[in-house]
Amino acid sequence: MLSIVILAIAAFVIVSTEFLIVGLLPAMAVDLGVSVPLAGQLVTLFAFTVMLFGPPLTLLLSHLNRKALFVAIMGVFALANALAALAPNLWVLGVARFIPALLLPVFWGTASETATRLVAPAQAGTAVARVYLGITAALLFGIPIGTLAAGTIGWRGAFWGFALLSLLTAVLLAVCMPAQAKPQRMRIGQQIRILRDGAFQWHVALSVVVFTAMFTAYTYLAETLQKLAGVAPAHVGWWLMAFGAVGLLGNALAGKMMDRSPLRATVFFTALLGLGMAGAALVPGTLHWLVVALAAWGIAYTALFPVNQVRVMQAAPQAQAFAGTMNVSAANAGIGLGAVVGGLAIRHLGLPSLGFAAAGIAAVAVAMALAMVRRQAKKQ
Template sequence: MFFPIYLLSAAGFTVLTTEFVIVGLLPAIARDLAVTIPQAGLLVTLFAFTVACFGPFLTAYFSRFERKRLFISVLIMFGFANAVAAMAPNIGVMAIARLIPALGLPVFWALASETAVDIVGPDHAGRAIAKIGFGIVCATVFGIPVGTLISDAFGWRSAFAILSVVAFAKALLLFIYLPKSVHKDQASFRSQFRILRSPVMQGHVLLSVLVFSGMFTAYTYLADMLERLAGFNGTVVGWCLMGFGAVGLLGNSLGGRLVDRHPLIASLTFCTFMIGGMVMVVPSMHSLPALALALAVWGVTQAALFLVSHVRLMKAAPQAPAFAASLNIAGANLGIGIGAIIGGRVIDHLGLASLGFAAAGIILLSILLALLLMVAKPGAAACSA
């Protein structure tokens, strides 16, 4: 019964890896395409802003479509886009290759959890959604760092070429094994957007924007920080990113437990610890134990906040959970794009060593907003309803 769910999770792994693998490849892409690191960082911004601008509208529109055909189309789109990226002769073509999959990512992630529940039934809903979410964690644990190691060994184009082949292969597996399904109780296009009238809901979306802005102000350039400040080569950077993702398994588990009790307290807790990890990374660059500890704290909290933010928005709008999930995806990607821009400006004007402090300042703003949301609607139940 759960085999189709594992396939969706595996497809999600490819989708998320396509978005974030570029984080580990930025230095190599910048060198090969003859652009600066901040200019290459704009590829992250382009992807993220495209998701943010079009995600909710595309999700609301495509939610009425038959899901098997929709997911297969998304995987084929990703396969084509990664093939174009692998052959991109300049930054302009690379930008087009990043724009195409950005249109499919929010549709896939917002509807995959809902589809998983439709497949297995409400009695197994929690297990199904947990298995879908595991694909996100695995993309961070294995997808991004393995892409970095492949880039160091065979060139960054090879990483995109392999992703292209994997996307086409998973599209074929979905074609063979995924049952057809259409969500029967889908809310109308207009009623889904109506939840945005709530000031509390607007606050939750803004909270996602701030959290992800803070995270990606520094994370976008983490590979560059490890290369230039710590003096690591590409292989060591890849293993560092692997460790960063691996500790995220713990963060995913902790986040899942705490978010069910109180979504906003979960956000506050992990944001607070994240500030400590981010601020300590640069001062710890020349002490391997201290650097490992700082990256571990950052990695645990970052993975936790991916899950916490997703569930927090869905709990805030139980009448339209898939659309609420798309709003979180949009807000998160808007934050990712803003963070990449801020990080690039910080590098240009203050230097690479200032990234952690700039990112921590934004995370502090998200803590203040979470406190305001708790005051705006007192009580654990009210904050998540």
């Protein structure tokens, strides 16, 4: 369906904008006269803004016309990227990163809900997975292309490029996306009532643990490839691109499995994730086994983005947009925790321990999910 394709394009631009800065940090730090670690705090600023402000803003905006909301969000991303391109110092750049971070979780919550409403209930998982193809495309093309562009047109030119992409996407949404029925306005009290639901709390907690497992190892994947697998620094980007390409299979599998049971899909893909991360730590010097381990890891990593989103949304059908945003906040909490846990593991146990530490967290998530499956079965 055209609307879902357009939402996937918007997702590509949004995720590329979020992670583009990772490849630009060295050049930005030099240009703005700050250290790389200080410039790196812009990544933290974005993640924690998403985590803290996403749920309340979704509560306030979820009643708005979806098409108008999506066009406005992409317009804000265009302006924010332009401001980043013009930023004279780190403070202005911080503002340019803070503003779009406010709206990113609003997009994910409402876009996921909109995708489920555009198709039959039995195809809801597949629809969300197709929107989440934007994430895979961003990891595969957007971030590497942006980083390469920075080497030719500078980091400011890269932000100008994404400002233009954001504007074009806003126009595409305005012209090609059919009008959507205005959602029924729910009182804030009605929506936040889901936070008192014990089952929903478990679903959000599971997302935190799953994303912590994912990013304990993924945050340092480039370092792992260089130091343990002996991949030349010039080739790391190609390995990461291949990791994202394999994820296309994970996205397709996720769509089919989510339509049956997103909770059981969480068990399967989290177990596969743990095996892949532990396998990569066991055989970093054996090329063919390393490729197998990374393939399993990449499939599970990409699949778990939409799987977690659909699982949490289905746990609160009466307030899906808010529930979806709660999952995005949980994911960002996990991303931050994963980076911290991974850093501690490297510092105290060494880089070879990283895959095992991440796999251990994945095992905790699998145990949680299996307990939830059993509880769900008893209720039925």
